[in-house]
Amino acid sequence: MRWIYLFFYELKHAFIKIKRHVVLCLSSSMAIFISIFLVAACLIIGFHVDSFSKNIESDVRIHVVLNTDISQDQIEDIQKEIQNISNVDKITFSSKDEELELMIQEKGEAFVMYRGENNPLANAFFVTVKDGSKIEQTSKEIEQLDVVSSCVYGGSSVTKMMEMLEKVRTIGYGVSILLIFLSLYLIHNTIRTTIYSQQSEIAIMRTVGATPSFIKIPFELQGMFIGFVGSLLTYLVIRAGYTKIYEITGGNLFVSILKLIEPETMMHQIGWILFALGIGIGWMASKLAVSKYVRKNR
């Protein structure tokens, strides 16, 4: 029972603190809003880079052409060998007839004459890789195998694009972390200001025998509330803004391979991160501020 009374007492006092410092709380909520908004923007970019990379990667296959004079057994052996290369995800066999059909599709009916006995093409494999950025290395490994005649993939332009996307993603996540620290610092300062304005109250609480955690909890709740308001604002703005962008672009960024993530999926992915971040930052910052103050005095 005692804990219930204490809990309601803490809650009441957290709201009293918020009411008393409403402008201060609002301004820190805005500070959190701005930093979490930027974090969210970085995350959205990061998620998209991931999704773009996956789209591109699934489009990037190595075309492994085998020598013409090999037996069925050798084909099976080489398939196993390629499958054993660590970065290889899937391998699909493409017989020389299938190869010809593909060629006819691509280059035109002129090649129809090669159907049947006259087919000069060799059997081949289509290999997809797990990590697109290592496609060059994987391709070289396959090329070195005995019965492989040639290996072709999208080439250096694809590798460069993958590297660039990787960089964008790393920078995005790096900036997010910096912003999280920035907002921690901002709320830390706000809570410190409210602590200073309530020094006498804290001193009286100590005199009558309040435990440090009892003194700290309303401040921590206040910080969490500030964080919650900040993340709620961010969530609403991002939701409205992202849906609008999705509608305007029709779900694609310039080309169809750069597909935007659907707003519902996006908000689902990012929503809980935003709230966890906001509330977490609010709680952490106020805990740091108030613990430092309370620990200082016996």
Add this chain to the structure above:
Amino acid sequence: MIELINVDKSYPNGVHALNQVSLKIEDGEFVYVIGATGSGKSTMIKLLNGEEVPDSGKILVNGCDVGALKHRKVPQYRRQIGCIFQDYRLLPRLTVYENIAFALEVVGMPKKQIRKRVREVLDLVDLQEKAKSYPDELSGGQQQRVTIGRAIANNPKLLIADEPTGNLDPEKSFEIIELLEKINRSINATIIMVTHDSVLVEKYKKRTIVLDNGYIVHDSSQGGYKSI
């Protein structure tokens, strides 16, 4: 019982606030501690309420070694003592009732019991009429009575009063002393009162401990300045 055994306390700035202080105060005693500014009176209070730790020596309050208390045990200890200050230290945004209830809310007492106890305390300090007033609507004497009410709300065994009459005129000071005497009798609390007020000490004679430069220079059970 309160016992100070060879207590030493100095501050980082080099001031020796208390030197080899030994003292015994029995349960239910009412004791004055007097002395000039800087004589160590405030330090003695800070040591008794656990705010400061002695450099050497022991402070025993009802068998509890206050200096050796762990940080997390200090709040529990403070609930057994009540503090009264010269500057009242009331919460300005809370009413008289709420100020007294505050001390009980902090320890998680149920609302019903709080209501009952605050009524009793308001009766004892004679402030029933002012329950809904705010501190700035009260006179100095009345504010000090609220502080006393808050200090005794938890039924403490020890009351520490740091110049409780320092801001009051003589007539109001007498009222406060009489109230403290009443509390001393009714709940049998030990009272240690630091004061400068020689008239008071002379009029209401009690055991008087005189501090000078951190030493106890006199301890008179007869009381009053003249006995020194």
